[in-house]
Amino acid sequence: MGERQKKLLKAIVESYIKNVKPVGSKSLCKKFNCSSATIRNDMMYLEELGYLEKTHTSSGRIPSEKGYHYYVENLMKLKDITGEDVLKLQTILNNKDLVLSDAINKCMEIISDITNYTSIVLGKNSYNNVLKQISIIPIDEKKVVSVLVTNTGHVANRQVIIPEDISVKEIVKTCEIINKSLVGTPLNEILEKLEFVIKPEIAKTMQKYEELCSFFYDAFYEFKDLNKDDVFFGGKTNILKQPEYNEPEKIKEIIEKLENVELVKNIETDDKEIKVYIGEENNFDPDTTVIKTSYNVDGEVGTLAIIGPKRMEYDKVVTLLNFLKNYIER
Amino acid sequence: MGERQKKLLKAIVESYIKNVKPVGSKSLCKKFNCSSATIRNDMMYLEELGYLEKTHTSSGRIPSEKGYHYYVENLMKLKDITGEDVLKLQTILNNKDLVLSDAINKCMEIISDITNYTSIVLGKNSYNNVLKQISIIPIDEKKVVSVLVTNTGHVANRQVIIPEDISVKEIVKTCEIINKSLVGTPLNEILEKLEFVIKPEIAKTMQKYEELCSFFYDAFYEFKDLNKDDVFFGGKTNILKQPEYNEPEKIKEIIEKLENVELVKNIETDDKEIKVYIGEENNFDPDTTVIKTSYNVDGEVGTLAIIGPKRMEYDKVVTLLNFLKNYIER
DNA sequence: AGTTAGCACTGGTGAATAATGTGTGCTAAG
DNA sequence: CTTAGCACACATTATTCACCAGTGCTAACT
Secondary structure, eight states: OOOOHHHHHHHHHHHHHHHHBBBBBBGGGHHSSOHHHHHHHHHHHHHHHTTTTSSSTTTTEEEHHHHHHHHHIIIIOOOOOHHHEEEEEEEEOOOOOOOOOHHHHHHHHHHHHTSSSEEEEEEEEEETTEEEEEEEEEEESEEEHHHHHHHHOOOOOOOEEOOOOOOHHHHHHHHHHHHHHHHTTTTGGGGHHHHIIHHHHHHHOTTTTTHHHHHHHHHGGGGGGGGGGEEEETTGGGGGGTTTTTTTHHHHHHHHHHHHHHHHHOOOOOOOEEEEEEEEGGGHHHHHHHEEEEEEEEEHHHHHHEESSOOOOOHHHHHHHHHHHHHOOO | OOOOHHHHHHHHHHHHHHHSSOOOOOOGGHHSSSSHHHHHHHHHHHHTSSSSEETTTTTTTEEEEEHHHHHHIIOOOOSSSSSOOOOOOOHHHOOOOOOOHHHHHHHHHHHHHHHTTTEEEETTTTOOBBBBEEEEEEEEEEEEEEEEEETTTTTEEEEEEEETTHHHHHHHHOOOOOHHHHTOGGGHHHHHHHHIIIIIHHHHOTTTTHHHHHHHHHHHGGGGGGGGGEEEEEEEEEGSSSSTTTTTHHHHHHHHHHHHHHHHHHTTOOSSSSSEEEEEGGGOOEEEEEEEEEEEETTTEEOOOOOEEEEEOOHHHHHHHHHHHHHHHH
């Protein structure tokens, strides 16, 4: 691919990103100081290589997924990190009163607003977290609330019904034993340890050790969530402002997917780089591009993702994500 | 309005609800054993009274908002509480392992699924709740987590940064005092009591009482949320399956509104009856009907709401809501 | 007085047609 | 290698036409 062809591909991608409509040969004449026929010849060549496509036999060209890819990897230039957008982000990030996750969420919300794409934060709430404390708080004769706190300050709670044959006293006592023995245990090992450490231990002193363990199994069960992704959307529906979402079925399709928690959680990544997944190669929606990266701040890890049309302002998004990621990771 | 005219209005409303298209005079001939001209005469009369409308000069009639209203109040018959739908609800409601709010949410989800309308539960999390316990759990040198539990078992938590000039010890001690003095206090009075009860009390024994109170003010501040509505959607986008949502703008408009938390929270009601708000008279969206009612189960109160097109299966929705409300309130 | 048949009329719907414009591929000449 | 010129392809839009479902009105009928 010659130099002019590269420039041409770049021009076509950028024009299409900006103007949404297929770009024809004539529109590029002045820019390249040559006739439309020349442009057409190059276009044909780029199409043969698979970088361009036509929507119908005599339309202008649009970039193929391969074309976008080439653009992202070889042609685009990251923007300078300046301007009011970045200023907004900095203001938030410098606010020391904000807990990290809140700051990240707010930043992603802003990025969503200035780009009109949908942003997602998948905070792996307590990846690698260990138990800091568990409390049992009796609510009435039939119910207690169990509250679990991790070493990073995440909290989960659950209401549990007290089985008829157990007394609150026994529960509280068992809870104390658990606190003594299990503090420092990674969350995902808690259930296991409950069975193989706690049960034998309380078997010595308590009659109803089976029932008690089963009760705590119950109480801990939903805390698994702490290990799961916590999903935050910044401007969930901003992507609908993109002109590609102009027909009912397309809108409903994307909304459906954004509401599908399982699908969204799939976006999670632990890739330290910012990766761009265009169309078919993301497993979210073949008509979109997903740009994502992980972050890791003092063991608090998660995923930042932006979902937009394939015709996305790649340079802008990558620049912003890059800035945010670097800033929070210092 | 004569007897036949009432029957006619009923037939028109029900036909339109079912078939979505304006109903013409001829389609009702057999049912009323008369000619289309007769029907037309009655239709004209009903239109004069404001119960019917035309979409254009020579279309069939559709019910006006006034017409729907008359239908709901005078014409429709509640369905029998039978069938598999109700069975599904009962199964959930009989599951004793489910906490009330979860059971309600699941039921509303089912109602949304069988009707294809959007259902909302606004659980006033802890209306009238009082403080049961507050704990301070140190996370590291700079952070603590405050955990607040209410008498109904609701939990709120918040990470707070420790001001430089206060020690964790002092915080924990103050916390104990708060627990002694403030347990039983309604949540919305906590901040007030912090100022006028706690501050004077700790002023006796602690030097930095000002700073400590300010710290706890901070720690409590977001717990106000507990007094706010907790929004749950059952099948948020089910309403999009209704044929009226067949153009991009309409879809985007309703999605926008459903994403607008403030607007949704406005739906809240404390009306014990099931009320139907058709079109302009609901302040959510003039093209929809909102059917809502409050529930109150042992002091746990909230709002159940269904949002659908004005052309809604009023009898079905009211019947289902009625069943659910009565069942949970025993 | 209420009901009905008949008729002219209105507006929506869908198919067919035509006109226009934007773009292409190809060829041949510069 | 570049360019002008030309025939062709397809999307878009507007126009027309026929059709249909429905109405309002009038006059006749029970």
